[in-house]
Amino acid sequence: MMTRRQALKTTALATAAVAAARGAIAQTPDQPKRSQPLITTATPTGPFMLPPLPYAYDALEPYIDARTMEIHHDKHHAAYVANLNKAVAGIPGLETRSVEELVKDLNAVPENIRAAVRNNGGGHYNHSLFWQMMKKDGGGEPKGELARAIAVKFGNFSNFKDSLTKAALGQFGSGWAWLVLDGREVKIESTPNQDTPLARGRQPLLGIDVWEHAYYLKYQNRRPEYVGAWFNSINWDFVADRFARLTS
Numbered sequence: 001m002m003t004r005r006q007a008l009k010t011t012a013l014a015t016a017a018v019a020a021a022r023g024a025i026a027q028t029p030d031q032p033k034r035s036q037p038l039i040t041t042a043t044p045t046g047p048f049m050l051p052p053l054p055y056a057y058d059a060l061e062p063y064i065d066a067r068t069m070e071i072h073h074d075k076h077h078a079a080y081v082a083n084l085n086k087a088v089a090g091i092p093g094l095e096t097r098s099v100e101e102l103v104k105d106l107n108a109v110p111e112n113i114r115a116a117v118r119n120n121g122g123g124h125y126n127h128s129l130f131w132q133m134m135k136k137d138g139g140g141e142p143k144g145e146l147a148r149a150i151a152v153k154f155g156n157f158s159n160f161k162d163s164l165t166k167a168a169l170g171q172f173g174s175g176w177a178w179l180v181l182d183g184r185e186v187k188i189e190s191t192p193n194q195d196t197p198l199a200r201g202r203q204p205l206l207g208i209d210v211w212e213h214a215y216y217l218k219y220q221n222r223r224p225e226y227v228g229a230w231f232n233s234i235n236w237d238f239v240a241d242r243f244a245r246l247t248s
C-alpha cells in the first residue's frame with residue numbers, strides 16, 4: 001500500500017508535470033503576454049525537440065503577424081514534433097536517426113509508421129528550416145555565388161521571384177514552394193503537404209509554407225498577398241550560407 005509520504009510525493013510530481021506541460025504550450029491568463037517565443041523544447045518524450053524561434057513572435061511584422069507566428073511555432077510545429085516522437089517511440093534504430101535521415105529515405109522507415117514519419121517528420125524538418133529562412137528586416141536580394149546561380153538559371157532576380165511566386169500560388173491546397181539545389185543547379189519546385197525536397201534527392205535552399213495556418217489569420221484567403229509580403233522577410237544570408245556549404 002502507498003504510504004502518505006509516497007502519496008504526497010506522487011501527487012506533487014504529477015502536479016509539477018501537468019504545470020510544466022501546460023507552461024510549455026500555453027500561458028495562464030494572469031501571466032503577461034509573452035513577447036518572446038518559447039525557449040523550451042516542448043516534447044512529451046522522445047528524441048526530437050522543438051527548436052526555439054530565432055527571433056520574437058513579432059519580428060516579422062507587418063508581413064507575418066505575431067499571433068500567427070506564435071500559433072504556427074508553438075502549436076503546429078510542436079505538434080509535428082510530438083507526433084514524430086510518438087511514431088518512432090520504441091522502434092529500434094529510428095530513435096537515433098536525425099529527422100533529415102528519416103525523411104530523406106522513407107523506404108527505410110517501417111511501413112506501419114511511414115505515413116506518420118512522412119507527415120510529421122516532414123513537418124518538423126520543413127518548419128525547422130523555415131524559421132531560419134526568415135528574419136527581422138529581411139528581404140532584398142541575395143549576393144555572391146547564390147545571386148550568380150539564380151541569374152544563370154532565371155536570368156535575373158525578378159524572374160526568379162515570379163517563378164517562386166507562381167509555384168507558391170499554384171500549389172493546390174497545403175504545401176510548400178521551394179528554391180532547391182539539384183546537383184549544382186538551382187530550381188523551383190513545390191511539394192504537397194509536408195513532403196520535403198530531400199525525399200526527391202534535392203536540397204532545400206529557401207521555402208515558403210503555403211498551408212493556410214501560415215497566413216490565414218492576417219490574410220484569410222489572400223494567398224497572393226501573403227506570398228508577396230513574405231519576400232520582405234527572407235533571410236538571404238542564411239540561404240546564401242546554406243548554398244555555399246552545400247556546393248563547397
Ligand SMILES: [Fe+2]
Nearest residue numbers: 076209211214
Ligand atoms: Fe506551417
